[in-house]
Every structure is written in structure tokens, then in C-alpha cells.
Amino acid sequence: MKKTFFILFIFCFLVTFISCSNKPKRSRKPVSTIVLIPNQKEYRINNPISVQIKTNLKNGNIEKIELFYENELITTEKSLDFTIELKTIAHLGPNSLKVIATKTDGVNNTRYKTFSVLSDINPKINDFEVIKEYNHSVDFFTEGLLMHNGFLYESTGQNGASAIHKINLNSGSILLKKDLDKKYFGEGITILNDKIYQLTYTSKKGFVYNLSDFALIDSFQINSAQGWGLTNDGEYLIMSDGTNKLTWIDPETYIPKKDLYVASNKMHQNNVNELEYIDGSIFANIWMKNYIIEIDAESGKILSTTDLSDLYGMFSSDFPIDVLNGIALNESTGNLLVTGKWWPVMFEIKLKESE
Incomplete structure (x- = not known):
């Protein structure tokens, strides 16, 4: 009896072994x-x-x-x-x-x-010369700055204090103002095709206004977590978001068209902030830094840097000031206008390559 069970056990084992051996092997991923x-x-x-x-x-x-x-x-x-x-x-x-x-x-x-x-190039180092000084409101937490047809346009931040202003550069008088709802923190602005485009900080939303009267005509979604600086190349909006990335955006559909990454030959440049497009270059503030950079708009290579630390010794204020921010091309002179958040003065500067 035991012999019969033993033979049966061996038979079952062999059948199972042969059956398993005949199964196809699982194909392994390369x-x-x-x-x-x-x-x-x-x-x-x-x-x-x-x-x-x-x-x-x-x-x-x-x-x-x-x-x-x-x-x-x-x-x-x-x-x-x-x-x-x-x-x-x-x-x-x-x-x-x-x-x-x-x-x-x-x-x-x-x-x-x-x-x-x-990048494969070493950025040039620029010096600067102060050409002129203008009054600047200590109430302005500057986020965007530009000149258009002889007038200065400035956007300000902070919830409850965010606005767009049209300003007489020489007198400092405000000619037109558009306040943002206090739930929004205003950021960079640019003017294209008789419209003003404005970013907000963390609301992932932008606004579009008529240039003539600042009437709101549209809004759009921002695809980045934050909106910082804004400029344009005559065809597309160009936005910074606090990283080393610039994004080109269609001004009609608001669809992103391309990204460009900003770098020197030594580092990737993060915290790119306020922007100004000038003849194929983008000049940019760097948040929490006292220098501005010139970026090649085709490649993202940093072409030059300008240390503006000396500006801090050229004025005093009875009120707290914040970081350097705001770059605009003075169309009539070809020089740059620069200021900062809550600064009492705006400087017109001329850049020149260091000797």
C-alpha cells in the first residue's frame, strides 16, 4: 500500500514538474x-x-x-x-x-x-553714470516700470495697494490710476497694441486694460505658480516667474509659445524679476540683488551685468525702503530708468563697459 502511494506521489511530482517546465518564460523588459x-x-x-x-x-x-x-x-x-x-x-x-x-x-x-x-560666454561687466534724478513716491512698492509715448507707467504691489499709474516723468504727477481688487497682489506690466497687460503674484491671473483709460477688457490665466516681471518683443508677451525661466505668451490667446532659460557660464540665474526688452536684449532685475543683467533674448545667455549698489548711497529716506526693482528705457535719451520698492528717487543711468 505504501509502495503504491509512493509511486503515485512520484508520478504526480513528475507531471507537475514537466507541466511547469513546458510553460513559456515571461518576457523580461530590456x-x-x-x-x-x-x-x-x-x-x-x-x-x-x-x-x-x-x-x-x-x-x-x-x-x-x-x-x-x-x-x-x-x-x-x-x-x-x-x-x-x-x-x-x-x-x-x-x-x-x-x-x-x-x-x-x-x-x-x-x-x-x-x-x-x-552659457559659453563670460558676461561683460558694466559701469554706470547717473544722468538725472526724478522724484519717486515712497508709497510705491514698484513691480513694473516702463516708458511709452513720453509717459511713465508704473505698477505697484501689496494687497490693498496694488495699482497701475500713468505718470508725468518730470513732475511726478499721476495722470491716471487703476486700482486692483485688494485680493490681488499686482506685479509686472507691459504695453502692446494699445493694451496694458498686468500680472498678479500668486493668484495665477493676469489682466488686460485699454491703454487710453485703463478700462478692464479681459483677464487670463497664468500657467506658472507665480507672476513676476513682464515685457514684450513687439509680438509676444515675455514673463518671468521668479525662477531662471522666461516664457513667451501669445497676447491674444494667452497660450505659452516657448520657454527660455537664463544662465551665465558659471550659474543658472534664478529670481529673475522685472523685465525690459530693448533691441534683442532683455534687461532684468534679480530679486534681492543690487545688480541688473542683460539677457540675449534668443539664447538666454547673460551678456552683461551692472552692479547698482552705489545708488543706495545717493539718497536717504525717512521711511523703510525695499529692494532695487524697476527698469525702463527712456525713449528720448536711450538711457535706463531704475528705482526700487518704496524708494524716494528714480535714477536715469547710462551704462558703459568697464575699462
């Missing part, structure tokens, strides 16, 4: 790794980079390995190990690579890698 050569923390915009792809295949056969750079397919290979050179880097800031390895049975796997790109 696993690719992306290695940059040279392997370093950051890269320069015009320096070539080699991308090495190595794919580990547990079973089956590879059908294709696709490599994408900034979501564009740059090569398709069958080899498990290959290297390709990126001769042209797309832009400053974060750049992305993606590899999709696909087996002949359709099983695939996707891997990603990002790398950071800096």
Missing part, C-alpha cells in the same frame, strides 16, 4: 542606461557631448533602440551598445534624453536622463 561623456555636473552650450547607450537583455531579441533628444528622435539602432555625439545642444537650462528599447515580441522599456547646460 533595461537601458544612458551615460554622458564627459560625465560632469553641467555642460556648456556649444561643447559637444557623447551619449552612450547600453542595454541589458535578459531574454528574447531586440527589435530596435530609439534615442530621443528633447522629444525628437535622433537615431534608431539594433545594437545593444552604441554611442552617438550630440553636436548641437538645443538650449540652456535642463535638457532631456529618452531611450526606448523594444524587443521583437513588443515588450519595451523607457529610460530618461536630464542634464544641465550653461
Whole structure:
């Protein structure tokens, strides 16, 4: 009896083993790794980079390995190990690579890698000369500043004190004013096609007004968490959001068109604030810093920096002052107007390259 049970046990075991052995093996995903050569923390915009792809295949056969750079397919290979050179880097800031390895049975796997790109030029260092001083209201927490057809336009921040002002530059008199609802903190402004566009700080909302009377005509959503500076290149709005990114926005649909990342040859420039577009360059304040930068509007490269720390010694105030903020082109002279939050004075300055 025991012998019969033993034989039956062995029979069942063999049947089960053979059955399991005949089951098809699970197709394993291919696993690719992306290695940059040279392997370093950051890269320069015009320096070539080699991308090495190595794919580990547990079973089956590879059908294709696709490599994408900034979501564009740059090569398709069958080899498990290959290297390709990126001769042209797309832009400053974060750049992305993606590899999709696909087996002949359709099983695939996707891997990603990002790398950071800096500028390849050393920014020029500018000096400045004060040409003229103008009165500036100590009540103005300056967020946006510009000249248009001989008049100064200034936007102010703080909940309950946010407004847009049209000002006579020489006398300082306010010719027109538009208050924001106290729930909004006003930010940068720009004028395009006889309209004033205004950002708000954290409400993710912008407003559009008639230039002639400041009547509200539209509003739009801001796709960034915060709105900071605003300017335009004659076609698109250009917005900063407190990071190192500038965003071009369609002024009619409010759809973002492109992003540009700001960097020097040493660092990514965060806290980009108030903006002024001038002949292919964007001049910008940097929040909590006493210098302004000039940005190439095509590449995001920082072309020059100007330290304005000496301005603080040129005035006194009986009231608290805040940071340097506000850049406007004086159309009649070609010089810059600069001021700060709650500053009692606005300076007209002429930039000149340091000797």
C-alpha cells in the first residue's frame, strides 16, 4: 500500500514538474542606461557631448533602440551598445534624453536622463553714470516700470495697494490710476497694441486694460505658480516667474509659445524679476540683488551685468525702503530708468563697459 502511494506521489511530482517546465518564460523588459561623456555636473552650450547607450537583455531579441533628444528622435539602432555625439545642444537650462528599447515580441522599456547646460560666454561687466534724478513716491512698492509715448507707467504691489499709474516723468504727477481688487497682489506690466497687460503674484491671473483709460477688457490665466516681471518683443508677451525661466505668451490667446532659460557660464540665474526688452536684449532685475543683467533674448545667455549698489548711497529716506526693482528705457535719451520698492528717487543711468 505504501509502495503504491509512493509511486503515485512520484508520478504526480513528475507531471507537475514537466507541466511547469513546458510553460513559456515571461518576457523580461530590456533595461537601458544612458551615460554622458564627459560625465560632469553641467555642460556648456556649444561643447559637444557623447551619449552612450547600453542595454541589458535578459531574454528574447531586440527589435530596435530609439534615442530621443528633447522629444525628437535622433537615431534608431539594433545594437545593444552604441554611442552617438550630440553636436548641437538645443538650449540652456535642463535638457532631456529618452531611450526606448523594444524587443521583437513588443515588450519595451523607457529610460530618461536630464542634464544641465550653461552659457559659453563670460558676461561683460558694466559701469554706470547717473544722468538725472526724478522724484519717486515712497508709497510705491514698484513691480513694473516702463516708458511709452513720453509717459511713465508704473505698477505697484501689496494687497490693498496694488495699482497701475500713468505718470508725468518730470513732475511726478499721476495722470491716471487703476486700482486692483485688494485680493490681488499686482506685479509686472507691459504695453502692446494699445493694451496694458498686468500680472498678479500668486493668484495665477493676469489682466488686460485699454491703454487710453485703463478700462478692464479681459483677464487670463497664468500657467506658472507665480507672476513676476513682464515685457514684450513687439509680438509676444515675455514673463518671468521668479525662477531662471522666461516664457513667451501669445497676447491674444494667452497660450505659452516657448520657454527660455537664463544662465551665465558659471550659474543658472534664478529670481529673475522685472523685465525690459530693448533691441534683442532683455534687461532684468534679480530679486534681492543690487545688480541688473542683460539677457540675449534668443539664447538666454547673460551678456552683461551692472552692479547698482552705489545708488543706495545717493539718497536717504525717512521711511523703510525695499529692494532695487524697476527698469525702463527712456525713449528720448536711450538711457535706463531704475528705482526700487518704496524708494524716494528714480535714477536715469547710462551704462558703459568697464575699462
